Amino acid sequence: MTPVASGARWARGRRAVAVCAVVLALACGGVACSDDGGGDNRGSTAVGTPSAPSVPGIAAVEPPGPARDLEDAYHKVVVNVLPSVVQITTDDGLGSGIVYDNAGNIVTNAHVVGSATQFQVTLATGAQPVSAHLVAAYPPNDVAVIRLDNPPSDLRPASWGDSSALDVGTIVLAMGNPLGLSGSVSEGIVSALGRTQSESADGGGSSAVTIPNLIQTTAAINPGNSGGALVDLNGSVVGIPTLAAASGPNTPAPGIGFAIPSNTAKNLADQMIRDGRVTDSNRAALGITATTVVGRQGGTQGVGVVTVNPDSGAAHAGIQPGDVITAVNGTPTPTQSALSELLAGLKPGDVAKVDLLRADGSTATVDVTLGELP
Template sequence: MRASLIAIIVVVGVVASLLAYYNYNINLFNPSQVSSPQPGVQEGNHVNAQPGGVPNTAEQTGMQSSQEEQGREGRRLTLTELFKYAEQSVVQISVQKGSARGIGSGFIYDLQGHVVTNYHVVENASRVNVTFLDGTEYRARVVGVDPYTDIAVIKVDDVSRDKLRPLPLGDSSKLEVGEQVAAIGNPFGLSGSMTSGIVSQLGRMLETANGFNIPDVIQTDAAINPGNSGGPLLNMYGEVVGVNTAIASRTGEFAGIGFAIPSNTVKRIVPVLIEEGKYRHPWLGVSGRDVNAEIAEILGLKEARGFLVIDVVANSAAEKAGIKGGSRTVTLSDGSMIKVGGDVIIAIDGNPVRKINDILVYLQRAKSVGDQITLTVVRDGNVMDVRATLLERPNPLESP
């Protein structure tokens, strides 16, 4: 029974080299095994307040700019106030995937009925329904998806405007380790559940079940379980600072390590998904290894930092720029073999590169398809600059 609740699992390395599972938290179940979830708790008797407790009387547009000016300038909320403020903006998402049904979460993005959730919640769904806090359910359609960041936008049509209470997007770059946050969602189909915790770390790399690496991810100890996927991670000013997406666990249930896609990534990608249905990610086209002490010794590097290029993808931006891949194979002390002789990337546009995450975060935050970048590399013992024009990352949904 417990195994049936685990949707997608991939094995990755975590702190102290322990093996764990990244569990993507859509609660999938067989209709014959689990009864239908309850429709949600009773609607609260409160006004929809802006962050800091100010009643919301202003018209909100599809973009969040006017709301972003609120946030940290307003009053810090208690957990009780935060829940009352946000509860009616969080929805339950029910999906049909073949013979199985699934439950995830999402939050209202704008007054046009757009809802932000995770890509893996609606991936391959033949039917998507949205249930509001008062139990009313509506059919939804998928507007746009981005598997590379696990973000999706769905839209509820023909819903009364008073049900649409968008949450403001905060600035995730202002988050600090130790800051209090709260998650609201539908774990195991339990509608409108809230948990709280802190920001455990920032800038994590999350490997998805599809094999993609999502950079710049927020780590939190706020309890996240199957069914929480797509729900908001909120700061204490009522702003969405992340979209809950995964946990690291050996059992498939929460073990103190949860992950959320940062709100600044949402700000960049969601408007494009609404307009175009997909997001064009800038792409360099290299694979390799982060330089550790052993690799640095083999390469004769003074410092154990940088990204060793092992392979260069054909027709990629890296190949067109002349980035060099590995040419000979060596065996490391753990018995694994790698190709060396390729470029070691130590900076991108003057920003130091310690590992691949630094490259991916920079591209995600600051660059678009067609932009030029300058890579500083160590090649055959010499430091040199290489100019590259970023191409579009191949779309896995379109590639054969």
């Protein structure tokens, strides 16, 4: 698939991934910014859509029992959960959020808040937007918390489910504000678990962030869905829609979207609300800053070490600035994105074998006890 370049129209809404292109599901604030002419929302279910008109000479037929039961289940979930989904607006665009508690805390994506610290939040009641401020953001997992300045008394916090109990095939609904169409719902299934995706701002080897353990879903995720709710038929939030795949520039890949598991989002949100930051990421780190190294023939050569954090696993193992990391545990790391994806599958405290190309042309393999990503 062709990587998608960063584009201003969707306000940070495009990112490339190592295997396929991925689009951050963040809208620029209206349907007019869509490349498809303003919102072909096939697969979306609009709340309150009228029934099809009757046809003369043909009697109306009630759907069979199981179909009617499923329709009733969908309706119940929408009625119970949609009031907990909000629209978040910044100077750069808009996204979605989930009411977390009665104190006015709202969970969303870090890429929705971006560099902003002040926001306008439109609640599901349709009342005038209310102001909010940033509590904290954690870009490595793309999770953030904002807080309403004056929370209304009728807030509807969402119910959070256990994402570790999800199975492939579980029916889910995605709720948010795609392309600025507030209160939209799409349906699908969990199509895979444990995905890792890297977002890149330029479509090249440099990685902005790598997100592990994502839920893959067929529920339609479009710009503006970011930060909304992926819910099961019990009405519990099991994920936060975050990314949508694309097969090429401005070419969405239908039926391939990704969501942050609810257990991850809730754990990070609790830390940010309690401490104002994430204190326990459970993400492995070498303890370096690095960049992708391009060889003389134009191909990627590995990951060049720029700085080494004092007292880090890399420092204790003797890794130095100027070294090039070519593999970890025997798996090649031609780009920073590839290295990030490998580390995303490891845990703090693990010992990793790191292959190095030294500045003098020699090679070495060192054992690194991995630290924790701050």
